[in-house]
Amino acid sequence: MPEREGPSGRLLLGGVWYFQLDEERTGEQRELPTVSDLTGWRQVAVPYVWNGDDTTRNRAAWGWYRKEFRLPEPPAGAPRPTLWRLRFLGVKERATVWLNGRLIGQHSGGYTPFELDAQGLRTRGVNRLVVRASTMRGPYDLSHWRFESRACRYGRGGWWNFGGIDREVEIRPVYGVDLERAQALPRLRCPRCPARLELRALLRNASRKPLAVTLHARVRAPDGRHVINEVIARRRLAAGERAWVEGSVVLGRAMLWEPARPALYDVSLTALGAPVVTTARGRAQLRRTAEATSATARANYHLNVGVRLLETRPGGILLLNGRPLSALGVSFHEDDPRLGSALGARERGWLVRRLRDLGATITRSHYPPHPALLEAFDRAGILYWAQPPVYQLSNGALNEAWVRRDALEAVRQMVEAQINHPSVVVWSLGNELALGDGRYAGGVGAGYERYVEAGVQLVRSLDPTRLVGIDRAAPEDPTRVWHPVFDLLDVLGVNEYFGWYRGRDSAAGAILDQFHKAYPDRPIVVTEFGAESTHEGPADRKGTYAFQTRYLLDHLAQFERRRWIAGSLVWILRDFRVNPDWTGGNPNQPTPPWNNKGLIDETGAPKPAYWELRKLFRARRGAARG
Structure with missing residues (x-):
């Protein structure tokens, strides 16, 4: 599989x-x-x-x-x-x-x-x-x-x-009973406090008779030394009935998941079902029958779960397991020059190996990636900023109730598909909304406001353990940074391309300071910054490898001076296709349809910026591990 x-x-x-x-x-x-x-x-x-x-x-x-x-x-x-x-x-x-x-x-x-x-x-x-x-x-x-x-x-x-x-x-x-979906959410009050796993399973009686179903959980610690076997729930299901059942397992002092030590608990859920007997004597026998290995219905579900604690502190500090987070990484697209988005195991493995070689501790994409990629991020200790494919919708679109419903359904699908992965730290509600109005970082309309309000409520109802955010395009006008609806979020993503599309490089730090002033207790992650590169040339000429290298290092230096920036994500790991006439702001030798902001070109060859960022990322990751 x-x-x-x-x-x-x-x-x-x-x-x-x-x-x-x-x-x-x-x-x-x-x-x-x-x-x-x-x-x-x-x-x-x-x-x-x-x-x-x-x-x-x-x-x-x-x-x-x-x-x-x-x-x-x-x-x-x-x-x-x-x-x-x-x-x-x-x-x-x-x-x-x-x-x-x-x-x-x-x-x-x-x-x-x-x-x-x-x-x-x-x-x-x-x-x-x-x-x-x-x-x-x-x-x-x-x-x-x-x-x-x-x-x-x-x-x-x-x-x-x-x-x-x-x-x-x-x-x-x-076989009679089905475990259609399963969720395991770690809960702990502090990094050294006892932890527990909240377990939920969507059971279905696929038979034509009522079943008494017992749900077992087997949890093995990352070191393999401690194993928990418990019955966590019992439920009677009518023929054809679906129902969520819940239970929990106490882990005690847990081994925590983090980039330096991505500890994973092995969780197996087993549902056993037995026919319901209506006599009093039959009901007394029911529990023993359902728990027996000879139960007439059986289903299994396997998960790998990481226990970690995400918290925010006044001043915009983001804590992972009690330590301030300052992650460095790069976003990606599922785009292979030959296969397109149909990546196989080889192409997925290449992507993860490149992220690890770079020393990235965080990554991001504009849509839920292949499930195997999330599993690989879990094992590699790479944080993931999750985002639904809700991209640059205009205020006019968001003012339509049915568009907001579709967008919220995309958010729901994302959370339900990725909820068990410890690498996921933020649920974003979308990317650069209102930019589609044709104005850079368009204003927040009534529909946009309703969407954020409903999205925050939806995500927190599905998963109270992670942070809710959104990816905003940084405006040039500092008076357009603040809007009250973003006070509902836990964290803000900011996409900034100052010195590339418009403005000067130094404006990046200034606009980020305005974000911090507007939201002083919200951590900020720079979710995008980058420059196109296709050829050799001087560092002051847009489109050259030297320009890209200088640009990225300059912006990273600005971010590093601001302790309330919890993460920085370069756009992007590898060049990808956008549209047939794409130039990406590159006045010198663009190569449509390719977005050339990658650290690696479409053929798989690293550009000079890759090696410079590799030094920086690896040094930072080594210091954090130490």
């Missing part, structure tokens, strides 16, 4: 898939969900996006995927599954799914996993799975709303409009 965590029993639907591009969107008229022959289809291997190597069109379309498969035969005497669940780790941007000619579900949101019951699945014989992936966008799309005639009217955003099944597809059996 590409990801280590999640429900047990998953099988990868790899091997041969078939694909055809449908730019005219006539696939349903041609009966592609049900057709049996392979005329017009070609072989691909999923994950696969149809425009992975595209650098000119960025066109929105439909793409059709098809997979024939048989279920494995269970061993002799083994129980047969009650049902099977299809699991998609990511389909851009909207998925419609048919199984054996039957429509079984849809999903909107290309960056988060989803599951569907495999209705109409044949336990014997060949099954045909058909998926339509759509990258069609609209004028109020959350991330790709800009007008572009070449992209089927709309579809341009801050990154390439990749389309298709760009993450793996799995199928898993369910």
